[in-house]
Amino acid sequence: MYPPAYMLARQSTTDIHRDNLIFKRNDLIVVNIHGIHKIYQKGINDLQAIEQFIIHRQQGKCRVIDMSLYAFLQVIQQTPLDIPIRSYVTTSEAIQSYLSSLKGEFRY
Numbered sequence: 820m821y822p823p824a825y826m827l828a829r830q831s832t833t834d835i836h837r838d839n840l841i842f843k844r845n846d847l848i849v850v851n852i853h854g855i856h857k858i859y860q861k862g863i864n865d866l867q868a869i870e871q872f873i874i875h876r877q878q879g880k881c882r883v884i885d886m887s888l889y890a891f892l893q894v895i896q897q898t899p900l901d902i903p904i905r906s907y908v909t910t911s912e913a914i915q916s917y918l919s920s921l922k923g924e925f926r927y
Contacts, residue, residue, distance in 0.1 A: 862904040873917045881924045
């Protein structure tokens with residue numbers, strides 16, 4: 820029986836070189852245990868929960884949770900990978916509206 824995925828992430832890792840990319844051995848083990856489609860589905864489930872939070876949130880001043888979500892969602896949106904999680908973020912009207920409304924709140 821395999822240990823839970825969160826325990827694997829904390830163990831020491833060995834680099835695996837493949838096609839000029841470096842993978843951590845435990846990252847590959849986690850993917851093999853759960854399957855890539857299940858991992859993406861877990862991410863989409865989390866994004867759906869975030870989307871519901873956004874839809875039902877109170878409008879008003881920007882809160883700490885808004886800053887954290889904004890950063891998290893922007894990273895997903897701007898990462899140049901063709902994966903289901905990014906597709907969900909870019910096609911969700913609620914998430915896109917949320918990101919647009921908060922864009923002016925942050926001064927870099």
